[in-house]
Amino acid sequence: MKKIFFSSLAIIFFSIIIYITINSNFRRTILNLSSGLLNNYYSILIRQNLSSEENISKSIKILENQIKITDMITTNQKNSFIDNIYLNTYAIEKNIKSEKNLLSLSKAVKKLIKKDPKIYGALVWNAKIMSIEGKAEEKIYNQINLAIELSPANIEAYKFALDYYQNKNDKKFNQFCKDYHKAFLGSYTIKNNSSRFFETSLTRFAIQINSQKKNQVYIKESINLNNSQDYVIQLKEPSNFSEFTFLSNFYPGTQISIMDIELKTTANEIIKIPLDDVYISTENNFFITDKNIKKILVSNYNDEKIIFKFANLLKNIDELKIKINFTKANITNKPNC
Numbered sequence: 001m002k003k004i005f006f007s008s009l010a011i012i013f014f015s016i017i018i019y020i021t022i023n024s025n026f027r028r029t030i031l032n033l034s035s036g037l038l039n040n041y042y043s044i045l046i047r048q049n050l051s052s053e054e055n056i057s058k059s060i061k062i063l064e065n066q067i068k069i070t071d072m073i074t075t076n077q078k079n080s081f082i083d084n085i086y087l088n089t090y091a092i093e094k095n096i097k098s099e100k101n102l103l104s105l106s107k108a109v110k111k112l113i114k115k116d117p118k119i120y121g122a123l124v125w126n127a128k129i130m131s132i133e134g135k136a137e138e139k140i141y142n143q144i145n146l147a148i149e150l151s152p153a154n155i156e157a158y159k160f161a162l163d164y165y166q167n168k169n170d171k172k173f174n175q176f177c178k179d180y181h182k183a184f185l186g187s188y189t190i191k192n193n194s195s196r197f198f199e200t201s202l203t204r205f206a207i208q209i210n211s212q213k214k215n216q217v218y219i220k221e222s223i224n225l226n227n228s229q230d231y232v233i234q235l236k237e238p239s240n241f242s243e244f245t246f247l248s249n250f251y252p253g254t255q256i257s258i259m260d261i262e263l264k265t266t267a268n269e270i271i272k273i274p275l276d277d278v279y280i281s282t283e284n285n286f287f288i289t290d291k292n293i294k295k296i297l298v299s300n301y302n303d304e305k306i307i308f309k310f311a312n313l314l315k316n317i318d319e320l321k322i323k324i325n326f327t328k329a330n331i332t333n334k335p336n337c
Helices: 002-022 026-048 053-073 082-094 101-106 106-115 119-132 137-150 156-165 168-181
Strands: 205-213 215-221 227-250 254-265 270-273 279-282 286-288 294-297 306-326
Touching: 002 119, 026 053, 026 082, 053 082, 053 101, 053 106, 082 106, 082 119, 101 106, 106 119, 119 137, 119 156, 137 156, 156 168, 168 306, 205 306, 215 227, 227 254, 279 286, 279 294
Parallel strands: none
Antiparallel strands: 205 215, 205 227, 227 306, 254 270, 254 294, 254 306, 279 306, 286 294
């Protein structure tokens, strides 16, 4: 009886092994489930200790253990767990208040960079750690530039660079200010954060025409930074509408200055819409008081909807022209910075 039992168990075991080997979809599902459980386990443990500065050191040790365990089951190079390790490191770094704890994070940060040298946040954190350690200015400068080259429009590297150079080098401080206000390339993605644009960037937005028949979305690429420009939307068909929606996912600190709205009818009649006659509301962000223009400040990484409502229904419209100046808000109290 025992012999039959163990024989049956062996057959079942080897059948499962063969099935997993043959069926790649099943194998992928098992691996994804296992990695998901492991990632959630470490994320929960790490976040439990972020409520106080005293317990952050525990989170750092748990993070180091996560890296060690994932290296054992994959490789010590870039692997499928790295996104979660990066998110956990990011959560820890955001809650660190003391230089001591930031130095304690050094081991994990250097391992992240070793696994993947193109992790923007890890390069910025490493520059901060190097400054605490008293490393040479040239090495810190190079680390900052590596991060900026990866994502020129991202904010964090500039913020650290300006803090670092405020009393060290006026020339480099001023250069980083200028570079920040001109940079628009690069993108930023938050894991598990759904977006119609898939990422945060400064390169595109969309206009949705909320017509009586159906809503049409028009994407505009290659925006012009620091200069007012007419963005023209040619409608696919003449439409009757009393509102449209501006859709975007810009970096926090982006300023959207609405300067003029103009419509054209199928009869080539130009209709200029006074901005004071338009009701404008935003889903997430805020208005800055300005007498002549409508200025909106982006405050987060979420998708934004800016709704423009006219006083009346406008008919037979085949073109919308909206003049906008996209700029960046200052990130210090220094003039133009």
